[in-house]
Amino acid sequence: MHLSFCETVQIPWLSSSFVPAMAMRSLLSRKTLTSVLLSGPKSMGLGLTAAQSHRSLQTFTLPDLSYDYGALEPAISGEIMLLHHQKHHQTYITNYNKALEQLHDAMEKGDSSTVVKLQSAIKFNGGGHVNHSIFWKNLTPIREGGGEPPKGSLGWAIDTHFGSLEALIHKMNAEGAALQGSGWVWLGLDKELKRLVVETTANQDPLVTKGPSLVPLVGIDVWEHAYYLQYKNVRPDYLKNIWKVINWKYASEVYEKESS
């Protein structure tokens, strides 16, 4: 069991509910502390297990969409939205959580070999969770403003950097269509250089893998699962139509927050 300097451990049956880890360590040896947590609480009905006796692991759940599956039609079919959300995104989360648990175990044991081996599963599945969580917010029904061009500072930045929104869309569609295999096309903000960028990433690599100061504003999933049932092999048609349901309000909020 590893307790870092600043961590606190909640021991409910002690009078002060949060005891600084340093103090705990000075009171009890590592072995004793673990056995106290394992044996004591059980008899007090708290039922802590070994798995809970160390720093808790945060796992993740599927975020809800703020619109119905069918609300993005005809740009994106309800059938696709349901599968994409409930099957694909959920699977990334399930596998991400599994990998995190395995990572947690390996870190506890100091098993560096396993820690390193798990990195690709974390990148794939964690990236899948990160990217799709952004994607659902990037979309909104037409009646909720989907497709309405960005105004304010983001609109101005797009015109300045790309010439016009049409030019930006044209560029993103060209790069999205040309992407081989699976991946994403992004509009991002480079916080350091203070300018907008268009980038693509492969598989489920998040935008930040293309540059540590890149913040995603709009991401478009060009994995075949994102469009195949509706558009089949014609990815360019999917790209043409998805702009009708892009949530520029959300992108503007992120832009304003990150460029301040």
Place this chain on the structure above:
Amino acid sequence: MDSSSTGSAKIPLKFELKPPPYPLNALEPVMSERTLEFHWGKHHRTYVDNLNKQISGTNLEGKSLEDVIVASYNNGDTLPTFNNAAQVWNHDFFWECMKPGGGGVPLGDLYHMIDRDFGSFQNFSDQFKKAAATQFGSGWAWLIYENEKLKIAQSPNAVNPLVWNTVPLLTIDVWEHAYYLDYQNRRPDYISVFMDQLVSWDAVSSKLEQAKKSNAAEKNA
């Protein structure tokens, strides 16, 4: 590949879209006609058409498909023709790996080699299915012949064993377009069905025999 020499007109050499060795509805119900119509009729056809456009007028024109693939792979620093060339080859190979009423277990030499190199056919099958299921994103899983042994490999996107200088014997396409119409997100179901009902072990055996002959010829050279 077909070429024409009529009169003095210069006619470019083009790759052709080869049809599968069975009608498009022959793999029903496990791989639908609709899937073949799109997978062969659109995806595979587009790779062929785009490759022909790309090589027209270049020094790759007139080369065999395998030569175009290796040249375009350029030791990993791929040229624009690689994706289309490799995907043309991969799909030609993929259709040949399947047949109506396929599946079951291989016979003869192939069976013995699988037994020898994987411990059992079941082990091989499990490992091949796992390779296919865990290839993240788009790609392929392969049974290959290397140094007189059988091995399983995975590859991303368009990469294939030709660029590793090994001999492919069997492949499964795990790009989503290969299974999405019939199985949606359920790639493992598609993979199981492929193994149980689609694999043409005859085709795999004949590729193995070819590989062994070439290997023997090389050794004696």
